[in-house]
Amino acid sequence: MQEKVSPGAWICLIFSFISGFSTLFLQEAKLLEQDVWLSYLCGIAMSFGVLAVLYLAQRNYPGLSMTEVFDRLLGKQIAKICLCLYLVYILEIQGAAFQALTLFYRTVVLPNTSSGQIILLIALTTAYASSLGLGAIVRTVQVLLCFFLFFMLVIVVFIYKNVTINPFLPLFQHRAPEIAFGGLLSLYFPFGKSIVFCFLFSRVTNRKKLLPSTLIALSLSGLYLFAATYLSFGSLGMNLVQSVTFPFFSAIQLVRFGEYLERIEIMIIGIWTVFTLFEIIVLQFVFMQVFEHIFALKHVRALALPVGLLFFAMSHRSFVHQADLSFYNFRIGPFSTLLPTVVIPLLLLLISLLKRGNRSGEGGPLLASSDDARRPRS
Amino acid sequence: MVNNAVCAIAIGYGIGACIALQRRGSGREGAAVLLLCVVVAAYCAPVIGKSMPTVESAYKRIYGPISSYMLEKLGIR
Numbered sequence A: 001m002q003e004k005v006s007p008g009a010w011i012c013l014i015f016s017f018i019s020g021f022s023t024l025f026l027q028e029a030k031l032l033e034q035d036v037w038l039s040y041l042c043g044i045a046m047s048f049g050v051l052a053v054l055y056l057a058q059r060n061y062p063g064l065s066m067t068e069v070f071d072r073l074l075g076k077q078i079a080k081i082c083l084c085l086y087l088v089y090i091l092e093i094q095g096a097a098f099q100a101l102t103l104f105y106r107t108v109v110l111p112n113t114s115s116g117q118i119i120l121l122i123a124l125t126t127a128y129a130s131s132l133g134l135g136a137i138v139r140t141v142q143v144l145l146c147f148f149l150f151f152m153l154v155i156v157v158f159i160y161k162n163v164t165i166n167p168f169l170p171l172f173q174h175r176a177p178e179i180a181f182g183g184l185l186s187l188y189f190p191f192g193k194s195i196v197f198c199f200l201f202s203r204v205t206n207r208k209k210l211l212p213s214t215l216i217a218l219s220l221s222g223l224y225l226f227a228a229t230y231l232s233f234g235s236l237g238m239n240l241v242q243s244v245t246f247p248f249f250s251a252i253q254l255v256r257f258g259e260y261l262e263r264i265e266i267m268i269i270g271i272w273t274v275f276t277l278f279e280i281i282v283l284q285f286v287f288m289q290v291f292e293h294i295f296a297l298k299h300v301r302a303l304a305l306p307v308g309l310l311f312f313a314m315s316h317r318s319f320v321h322q323a324d325l326s327f328y329n330f331r332i333g334p335f336s337t338l339l340p341t342v343v344i345p346l347l348l349l350l351i352s353l354l355k356r357g358n359r360s361g362e363g364g365p366l367l368a369s370s371d372d373a374r375r376p377r378s
Numbered sequence B: 001m002v003n004n005a006v007c008a009i010a011i012g013y014g015i016g017a018c019i020a021l022q023r024r025g026s027g028r029e030g031a032a033v034l035l036l037c038v039v040v041a042a043y044c045a046p047v048i049g050k051s052m053p054t055v056e057s058a059y060k061r062i063y064g065p066i067s068s069y070m071l072e073k074l075g076i077r
Helices: A008-020 A028-057 A066-074 A076-108 A115-130 A135-163 A176-188 A189-202 A207-236 A239-241 A246-252 A266-292 A301-317 A322-336 A339-361 A366-373 B001-025 B027-044 B056-074
Strands: none
Touching: A008 A076, A008 A135, A008 A189, A008 A207, A008 A266, A028 A066, A028 A176, A028 A189, A028 A207, A028 A239, A028 A339, A066 A076, A066 A189, A066 A246, A066 A266, A066 A339, A066 B056, A076 A115, A076 A189, A076 A266, A076 A301, A076 A339, A076 B056, A115 A135, A115 A176, A115 A266, A115 A301, A115 B001, A135 A207, A135 A246, A135 A266, A176 A322, A176 B056, A189 A207, A189 A266, A189 A339, A207 A239, A207 A246, A207 B001, A239 A246, A246 A266, A301 B001, A301 B027, A322 A339, A322 B056, B001 B027
16 A cells, blocks of 8 residues: 655655755855856756656556656666666765765764774664655655755845855856856756655656645745855855855854854754655655566565665765865766756657657557557566 | 664675575575665675776766867867
8 A cells, every 4th residue: 555645745745755865065155146047947847848848758557657658658678777787876876975074073073983884874764764655755755854944944034144245146147158058067966866756656646736845845945045155155255165165154153142052053054864765765655666677576674684785785875075066066977967858868768758649540550560569468 | 883774784685685585485585685785795795896986087087088088179178
């Protein structure tokens, strides 16, 4: 019995998934400065476009999950290869996520703890959480989102009091290729990660509200990222934003409450950590779903621990040096993300449209024979 | 230290879970758990773990030249 998610819970889940890590490095902001809002808009538009494309490709098969739609559109063998590509994609972004979180903790809170211990702790915690099922994950997100939004609102108001320069001007100081690359960076991280939610489309109760809810969630997370970026610009200044590793946290560190409460960022770090863990929990959950489909397995809880340990092993052996992570996020990630995030969804839509045209008798003879051959089996 | 511990846990859990699942009649699931645990153990093993390919190293090799070419064409840094 698969647990279903309401559209409101869907919005909360996508918002938490994207917003957890989005304000960590502010990489596009370091590249584009005041013009970064253009790259955020591009990233949101492209991510929503890709999810809409996948929704349209799935429309002809209303009762099926996305993995089964892959089978129907591509044939079982090619679908297995494509789904393995998505498993590799999940391993790619989870490796970066684990190492980013570990880097943050070792820089800010726990400098003497080895990265292996932190990664193992995160992996075991998230493996247990993802084994509880989608219903439990979604309900936890809905409960914790109130605390997160409350603390973030308070912090935003207090950072606003520290803003000394106008962060919006001067506009359009960057060339079109730089803004285009910024859009690609935004697609790689954070907005394009939402593609993994295509594997959970079948879990949403009201299918008509799926796309509007997704757009609302992406826009809200874009708004949060926009606020964090421009507040960092305003309170730290452009030069400092470009030189520090975690600009938003440096902006939070400047906040003082009254006479006594100085290290407010420690509380914010606690809440923020829980939200970054949600991204890893959802990634593990989707990984298990896709893995179970590829190997035609029944769902067993015994898979949760090996998947968690696989995430640990892969992350621990990747991005060994800090410079590796920034190099990968800037140079390799934007290009490696194109295949699973853009190419395969467009391919699926094309095949879905061709098959629909073929079924209504307007298509060419090329697909007709393969469809006839497939019809008796299905 | 952490790697060796995880390697041992993975092997032990893999064998144990595989046997338990086979007794319950879920042979495929047992094999899948064992496969995942063997992969984990390979990555965490003392000597061969460091030279195992990761997604990062593979993608750097595949997309590195494409990335350098595109960034040069776009004129970014």
